[in-house]
Amino acid sequence: MNYLSVENISKHYGERTLFENVSFGINKDQKIAFIAKNGSGKTTIMNMLTGKDEPDSGQVVVRKDIKMAFLAQDNNLQDELTIEESIFASDNDTLKIIERYEKALQNPEDEEAYQKAFDDMDRHNAWDFETQYKQILFKLKLEDLKLKVKSLSGGQKKRLALAIILINRPDLLILDEPTNHLDLEMIEWLEDYFAKENITLFMVTHDRFFLERVCNEIIELDNGKIYQYKGNYSYYLQKKEERIASENASIDKAQNLFVKELAWMRRQPKARTTKSKSRQDDFYVIKEKAMSRRKENVLELEINMERMGSKIIEMVKLNKKFKDKTILNDFFYSFQRGERIGIIGKNGTGKSTFLNILTHTLQPDAGKVIIGDTIKIGYYTQSGINPKPGQKVIEVIKEYGEYIPLTKGKIISASQLLERFLFDSKKQYDYVEKLSGGELKRLYLCTVLIQNPNFLILDEPTNDLDIVTLNVLENFLLDYPGCLVVVSHDRYFMDKIVDHLFVFRGEGEVEDFPGNYSDWRIYEDSVEPIKEESSKEKVSWKEKQVKAGLTFNEQKEFQKIEREIKDLEAKKKEIEHIFATTELNHEEIDKKSSELQKIISDLESKEERWFELSLKME
Structure with a gap:
């Protein structure tokens, strides 16, 4: 079932053409990632899909009976509402029933109102819905429902806007960078949620792990043209490389043919036959193809890094x-x-x-x-x-x-x-x-x-x-x-x-x-928690395989010792350099000698432990 169709849309800003004759569709159950370079029209197209902008030509057609939601970079939350009020303010019949039930709980003397609210919850199967939406709020760290929107951080507001959309379960969900302002735990939860739920997605994201795990199709806007790939991010990378190689080979072929046809054009008299006129028309098609080499503007980073001494x-x-x-x-x-x-x-x-x-x-x-x-x-x-x-x-x-x-x-x-x-x-x-x-x-x-x-x-x-x-x-x-x-x-x-x-x-x-x-x-x-109430320690599977080499903790110790040895060696050289180049009085000599002796002792101890661990790795 088609939810939305983009038909030959174009956008111009003065003499600059952002894109032209762009077409694609979004169908039920597709999970589409939209990829394009910054400044090439991603946000403009997203705004056209949601009615915030209009194309100069062409049209965006949305199926009448579908519910669509858009998670933008900015939100339109009301500052004076609480988190709970913001959720119940959305146009969702089940949420209205839950809201009435929550209010009835706060006024237990009114038994008639409570019974009606309870029956409505039963009749509309709202109990499961309530559990689901509270789980979403818990996962997005929005448990304090009485907090006002104006007191929330930018990240909390973004998470609240996301929660409201997920709770309302739209048919088509359009997302602009959904993982911004989420910590890793939240991102991984959202990945699992989208991967399991039968929900139709169209999103812009730079998170390539997210693309890999969630999306089953990628649409790319490249040099003003649309390319579609039926697969995840790895598939897209492979097929894009093949496409560019094929395009370049085709352009090379057209350039060789163009040289021959250019020579023929220069030899022809002004009066042309029908046959030569047809070849002349073909020449201009070949010329356009030959001149269509991709404009690969590659970001170049090159700096003159300042010299770094031994002390960081x-x-x-x-x-x-x-x-x-x-x-x-x-x-x-x-x-x-x-x-x-x-x-x-x-x-x-x-x-x-x-x-x-x-x-x-x-x-x-x-x-x-x-x-x-x-x-x-x-x-x-x-x-x-x-x-x-x-x-x-x-x-x-x-x-x-x-x-x-x-x-x-x-x-x-x-x-x-x-x-x-x-x-x-x-x-x-x-x-x-x-x-x-x-x-x-x-x-x-x-x-x-x-x-x-x-x-x-x-x-x-x-x-x-x-x-x-x-x-x-x-x-x-x-x-x-x-x-x-x-x-x-x-x-x-x-x-x-x-x-x-x-x-x-x-x-x-x-x-x-x-x-x-x-x-x-x-x-x-x-890791598995040790089954003792008083202990919070964890056991790694690597620690169960001691015979295979170092345990996980020993690996950590080994790397730490290597860094500490480097640090001690640098300090040892520093003191030795002071002895070689600086005139010290008796008190300073004693002090530096004690420091050096301590460093040498620590070095010997750590090198001995390093040697013990390295033998276990053989």
């Missing part, structure tokens, strides 16, 4: 609380060269607070953060870019200089740098407020990277970036030689980029996990 960043006995909520409890960590750390945890466990303490944006209650003299931090925050009113794109970059240094002594103009970040000469003179969400993120990323940081901190860098830009950013970060700290809910991104994780468990507990997100997910799924 040390976090010493950090403590942080907000009222009764503990964020950090005696946290210690010494960063090493080239470390790539991912930070995960539920919303509210302190991930962003940790980054703000790391960058001295926020002070800890106790402890200190010592930043090495050669360290230059680049901090990409969720708040994004903050342009001046009326500022143009190129003016944002020129604040850092007319010319920007790159690697190997090269320099580049502000305009050329913007072109590398996919802002053409016309776009560079647009006002910043006219940019799409993804373009704003790309411009902000540019401003962070041109400062040449050697310690890069990225807080949710993948939000609003298209998949093409994400792939380029991932490749850049894989080659980035500095230290990297990433907070992200994008599991695909984390798997490619990080070596180990800081897992924020809440109440000040931060676990250093040796592996990427998928490794951690396998570990979490395999």
